[in-house]
Amino acid sequence: MANKFRLGLIINPLAGLGGSVALKGSDGVAEEALALGAEPKAHLRMRSALEQVLPYKERFIVHTAAGSMGEDLCRELGFEVQVYYQPHSEHTTAEDTREAVKALASETLDLLLFAGGDGTARDVFAEVDERQVVLGVPAGVKIHSGVYGITPKASGLVLKMLMQGELVSLMSADVMDIDEEAFRQGRVRARRFGEMLVPAEPRYVQAVKMGGKEVDELVLSDIAAEIVSEMDDSLYIMGSGSTVAAVMEELGLENTLLGVDLVQDRGLIASDLTAQQLLEQTENQPLKLVITLIGGQGHILGRGNQQLSPALIRRVGKENILIVATKTKLKALEGRPLIVDSGDPELDQALIGYYRVVTGYRDYVMYQVANPTE
Known part of the structure; x- marks a missing residue:
């Protein structure tokens, strides 16, 4: 076990809920989104990433949170799992993400992979050690931060490169977010919250932002x-x-x-x-x-x-x-x-x-x- 790749994994199960029901985000409106018929998709996005490394699943162990925050999906895919955090309720919150990051900090991880949007990136940033290498699987409505793969599959391909021992450089990338309440009223307020260390693979890791009117x-x-x-x-x-x-x-x-x-x-x-x-x-x-x-x-x-x-x-x-x-x-x-x-x-x-x-x-x-x- 000591020689296995140590993958930290966190899913924000409610990430992206607001998009399909025109709420322009998910921060603070998860229950409203669910009531409008939105269906959680974050686990499917993480699945798409993890499917890229299924042939290597014997070579690493996943350190994750219980239930829908990671454990369920990883066990379904046949990964070896260790659970470090139990969410407080079925409907997880930003606090659960932050607490899960803190719980995983007890382990020396080779990579912390998380699924969510800019709000999730902010929550991870709030608790993660500045030396920890992270990578986001895009699953939110807003993906302006530079810590995400360009697609879920791309995030998985970066993980595959690490698993294969390829030389992957590291870079600091911005954690960005906007005020969703102001955004829903047609006002864009941007803020940079800091930087996290990510794999520097320009084919697969997105720039901070690009294109589109908003x-x-x-x-x-x-x-x-x-x-x-x-x-x-x-x-x-x-x-x-x-x-x-x-x-x-x-x-x-x-x-x-x-x-x-x-x-x-x-x-x-x-x-x-x-x-x-x-x-x-x-x-x-x-x-x-x-x-x-x-x-x-x-x-x-x-x-x-x-x-x-x-x-x-x-x-x-x-x-x-x-x-x-x-x-x-x-x-x-x-x-x-x-x-x-x-x-x-x-x-x-x-x-x-x-x-x-x-x-x-x-x-x-x-x-x-x-x-x-x-």
């Missing part, structure tokens, strides 16, 4: 939170566009959607400035420029923000240009570079290169800025 709103909030969290005492030149507008909204400031504003110490200094006014008000100060791209075209300078003159850009400096964009917008470029068309060919040439684009909270991609005619 998710894009969440991403804009995340991008804004990242920019605001990193703000220093520089004078910030806030460019035009809805992505930059999200940063201004995060700051609680009035924004000129199609203009350029100045912000310092998280306060509004001036609004809707001309090119000349920008030069006058930014002299002899440390500067940062926050800009985004025009969707479908990729221009970051020279389209809709001519107030950002070549003289101002030179004053800012390439290293102080902060590009913000959703991955959806970047993906729509189909690999085409971001474009600078400042009207000064020498400056455009100097701005060419790879930039770190802010695509979420602690989430970035490297993307090329180029002038295709050069």
